[in-house]
Amino acid sequence: MSDQAFVTIKNAAKSYGTLEVLKDINLTVQRGQIVAIIGPSGSGKSTLLRAINELDPLTSGEVWLEDVQINKKLPHRQYEAHVNQVRQDIGMVFQHFNLFPHLTVRGNITLAPRMLKGLSEADANKLAEEQLAKVGLSEKIDEYPSRLSGGQKQRVAIARALAMKPKVMLFDEATSALDPELVEEVNLVMKQLAEEHMTMIIVTHEMDFAASVCDRVLFMDQGVVVEEGPPSVIFQNPENERTRNFLRKHLSR
Amino acid sequence: MGLDFSVVPGFFGVLLMGAGWTVAITVCAGLLSFFGGIVFAVVALYGHWSLRWPFRGFAFLFMGTPLLLQLFLIYFGLIQIGIDLPAFVAGVIGLGLHFAVYNSELIQASILAVDKGQYEGARTLGLSRGQTLRKVVIPQAVRAVVPPMGNNMIALLKDSALVSVIGVMELTLAAQQAISRTYRPFEFYLAAAFCYYIVNLALEAGLRRLERRIAASR
Ligand SMILES: Nc1ncnc2c1ncn2[C@@H]1O[C@H](COP(=O)(O)OP(=O)(O)OP(=O)(O)O)[C@@H](O)[C@H]1O
Ligand SMILES: [Mg+2]
Numbered sequence: 001m002s003d004q005a006f007v008t009i010k011n012a013a014k015s016y017g018t019l020e021v022l023k024d025i026n027l028t029v030q031r032g033q034i035v036a037i038i039g040p041s042g043s044g045k046s047t048l049l050r051a052i053n054e055l056d057p058l059t060s061g062e063v064w065l066e067d068v069q070i071n072k073k074l075p076h077r078q079y080e081a082h083v084n085q086v087r088q089d090i091g092m093v094f095q096h097f098n099l100f101p102h103l104t105v106r107g108n109i110t111l112a113p114r115m116l117k118g119l120s121e122a123d124a125n126k127l128a129e130e131q132l133a134k135v136g137l138s139e140k141i142d143e144y145p146s147r148l149s150g151g152q153k154q155r156v157a158i159a160r161a162l163a164m165k166p167k168v169m170l171f172d173e174a175t176s177a178l179d180p181e182l183v184e185e186v187n188l189v190m191k192q193l194a195e196e197h198m199t200m201i202i203v204t205h206e207m208d209f210a211a212s213v214c215d216r217v218l219f220m221d222q223g224v225v226v227e228e229g230p231p232s233v234i235f236q237n238p239e240n241e242r243t244r245n246f247l248r249k250h251l252s253r
Numbered sequence: 254m255g256l257d258f259s260v261v262p263g264f265f266g267v268l269l270m271g272a273g274w275t276v277a278i279t280v281c282a283g284l285l286s287f288f289g290g291i292v293f294a295v296v297a298l299y300g301h302w303s304l305r306w307p308f309r310g311f312a313f314l315f316m317g318t319p320l321l322l323q324l325f326l327i328y329f330g331l332i333q334i335g336i337d338l339p340a341f342v343a344g345v346i347g348l349g350l351h352f353a354v355y356n357s358e359l360i361q362a363s364i365l366a367v368d369k370g371q372y373e374g375a376r377t378l379g380l381s382r383g384q385t386l387r388k389v390v391i392p393q394a395v396r397a398v399v400p401p402m403g404n405n406m407i408a409l410l411k412d413s414a415l416v417s418v419i420g421v422m423e424l425t426l427a428a429q430q431a432i433s434r435t436y437r438p439f440e441f442y443l444a445a446a447f448c449y450y451i452v453n454l455a456l457e458a459g460l461r462r463l464e465r466r467i468a469a470s471r
Binding site for chain 1: 368370371373374375376377378379380381382384388389392393396467469470471
C-alpha cells in the first residue's frame with residue numbers, strides 16, 4: 001500500500017509570459033506520505049502546489065491523482081465539470097485562510113458537503129461537529145470567522161477542507177500569517193493528520209516542523225527541484241550548495 | 254385665509270391609505286430593485302455578449318432619462334402595443350427597474366472587490382463558478398453594499414411620489430385629493446411631508462438594524 005503512487009507530477013512546466021516559473025518538475029507522492037516543499041521566495045513552491053488542483057494550470061506536463069489525470073485537456077464545459085469533481089478529493093489550506101466571512105463556522109464547513117454531496121442538514125451538522133472536534137473548536141461552531149483568532153481561523157479552514165473527505169491535503173504556508181504564539185496550535189492539528197496517515201504536501205518556511213513531521217523534503221529554487229530526500233539528509237547533510245546556503249539562512253533564525 | 258390644520262384630521266383615513274400605498278409601492282419596487290440589481294450586475298459582469306449588450310442599452314435608457322418619462326412610457330406607452338398594466342404594477346416596474354440599474358452599478362463594483370481568496374477557497378472545495386458566485390461572492394458583495402443601497406432605497410421612497418402622475422393613489426396623490434376638496438394645499442402638503450418623514454424614519458431604522466446584523470458576518 002505504501003509504495004503506490006498517489007500524486008504524480010510529470011514534466012511539469014509553467015511560464016507567465018517569458019518567465020519560467022516551473023521547469024520540468026517530476027514528483028511522485030505515495031499514499032500516506034508527507035512531503036515538505038521548501039525554498040526561497042519566488043522559487044515556485046506555491047505555483048507547483050496550486051498546479052495540483054488546477055488553481056494555476058500548468059503550461060505543460062501532467063498531474064495525476066491515483067489513476068485520474070487532473071489537468072486533462074477537455075472541452076470547456078467538460079473541463080469545468082472534471083476539475084470541480086477532482087477538487088473535491090484535494091483539500092487545500094491557504095496562508096490567509098480564505099474562510100467565508102458571511103457564514104458561521106458551521107456554514108463554512110457544511111457549504112460544500114451540502115452542495116456537492118447532497119448531505120442533509122442533519123448529516124452536514126454532524127459532519128461539522130466531528131470535524132470541529134478534531135481541530136478542537138467545537139465550542140466555536142456558531143461563531144463568525146471575524147470573531148476567531150488567526151490560529152482558530154486556520155483550524156476551521158482545515159476542518160472545512162477535511163469535511164470533503166479529501167484524499168490529499170495541500171498546505172500553502174498555513175502558519176505564515178499567524179502570530180508566533182498561534183503557530184503551534186495549527187502545527188498540532190497538522191501533526192495529528194500526519195498520525196492518521198493523511199497524504200499531505202506542505203509548503204512551509206518552518207524547517208523544524210518539516211523535519212519533525214515530513215517523510216520527504218523537496219528543496220526548490222528558481223523553478224526546479226534542486227534536491228530532495230528524507231529530512232535527515234536534506235537538513236543535516238545536503239549535497240547541493242544552493243540547499244546549504246538556503247538552510248544556513250533559515251536554520252540559524 | 255390663514256392656516257387651519259383642523260381640516261387635516263378629517264382626511265386622516267385618506268392620508269393613511271395613501272401612506273399605506275406609498276409603503277407598498279416602496280417595498281415592492283425596493284425588492285424588485287434589489288433582486289433586479291443582483292441579476293443586472295451578474296449579467297453585466299458575466300453575461301454572454303448577447304445579453305450584455307442589450308443590458309447596456311437598457312441601463313443607459315434607465316440612467317440617462319427622467320424617471321417621470323419612464324413611468325409614462327411604461328404606463329401609457331405600453332398600452333399601444335397591447336400591454337395594459339394596472340397603474341400600481343406599472344409604477345412598481347418603473348421605479349423598481351430604474352433603481353435596479355443604480356443598485357446594479359453598486360453591486361458590480363462590490364463583486365469586483367471581493368477578495369480573490371474567496372473564489373479560490375470556494376473553487377478549491379469543488380464548487381463551480383456559478384455556485385461560488387451564488388453562495389460565496391454575491392452574498393458578500395450584497396452585504397458590503399447595504400449602506401449605499403440603503404441610500405438608494407430612501408431615494409426610491411421619495412421618488413415614489415412620481416407614480417401619482419399615473420394615478421396610483423399614494424401619499425402625494427391622496428394629499429392632492431384632500432386639497433382639491435378643501436383648497437388647503439399648505440396644510441395637506443405639510444401633512445404628507447410629515448408622513449413621508451415618518452416612513453423614512455422607519456426605513457432608516459430598519460436599514461440600521463440590518464447593517465448591525467450583518468456587521469458580524471463581514
Ligand atoms: N499570476 C502571476 N503572474 C506573473 N508571475 C507570477 C504569477 N504568480 C506567480 N508569479 C511569479 O512566479 C514565481 C513563483 O511564484 P510562487 O508564488 O510560486 O513562489 P513561492 O515559492 O511560493 O514564493 P513565496 O515563498 O514568496 O510564497 C515568482 O517569480 C512570481 O513572481
Ligand atoms: Mg508561495
